[in-house]
Amino acid sequence: GAGVSQSPRYKVAKRGQDVALRCDPISGHVSLFWYQQALGQGPEFLTYFQNEAQLDKSGLPSDRFFAERPEGSVSTLKIQRTQQEDSAVYLCASSLATLNTEAFFGQGTRLTVV
Amino acid sequence: TQLLEQSPQFLSIQEGENLTVYCNSSSVFSSLQWYRQEPGEGPVLLVTVVTGGEVKKLKRLTFQFGDARKDSSLHITAAQPGDTGLYLCAGEADSGYALNFGKGTSLLVTP
Numbered sequence: 001g002a003g004v005s006q007s008p009r010y011k012v013a014k015r016g017q018d019v020a021l022r023c024d025p026i027s028g029h030v031s032l033f034w035y036q037q038a039l040g041q042g043p044e045f046l047t048y049f050q051n052e053a054q055l056d057k058s059g060l061p062s063d064r065f066f067a068e069r070p071e072g073s074v075s076t077l078k079i080q081r082t083q084q085e086d087s088a089v090y091l092c093a094s095s096l097a098t099l100n101t102e103a104f105f106g107q108g109t110r111l112t113v114v
Numbered sequence: 115t116q117l118l119e120q121s122p123q124f125l126s127i128q129e130g131e132n133l134t135v136y137c138n139s140s141s142v143f144s145s146l147q148w149y150r151q152e153p154g155e156g157p158v159l160l161v162t163v164v165t166g167g168e169v170k171k172l173k174r175l176t177f178q179f180g181d182a183r184k185d186s187s188l189h190i191t192a193a194q195p196g197d198t199g200l201y202l203c204a205g206e207a208d209s210g211y212a213l214n215f216g217k218g219t220s221l222l223v224t225p
Contacts, residue, residue, distance in 0.1 A: 033213075035215075042120075042215035042218045056211050056212065103159070103213070107156055108154075108155075
């Protein structure tokens, strides 16, 4: 596709349920980022991949959060045993190279934990 | 952590008015970026400023990077309803990989 695609757009999960959020970056983009955006806030960095290598996961809030990009393209963010404070929009972004090139964001997945 | 503070947090103005939003930090950044985010969408890059004192114009939007590269401003002339959105500034994180975002300025322009 022409842009970064995320699915699902909306996800409602019961507390304690596991969820998986998918990101299809722009073809050929080396860098992939995941961000979490709470209501009324700016995005907060979660993790970064360069191709299939996860170079930075310092922003993942707990060990319930796990991300992978096994073939250097599609990425999945998994949240285990979801809690209400996990409710947020999860944004994926990709860029052609490293930080100093423009990052393109997907529309995000809005996760609501009830 | 390099924090970016944006002000004001909310701004509601009428069409045709001018406005300025600010992005401030105690840290020096090699560059700052400005994004606009509309409801239900991801942020879209407006501009990147790199040089201290730099001024960039994008139609009715003027971006300035402070001389010390710690702050930036966005000025909109003759605002239009289509300018409504969340304006975010972002700077390079310590890791060098990701961006640190401010909390944003939510702008509403009414006809």
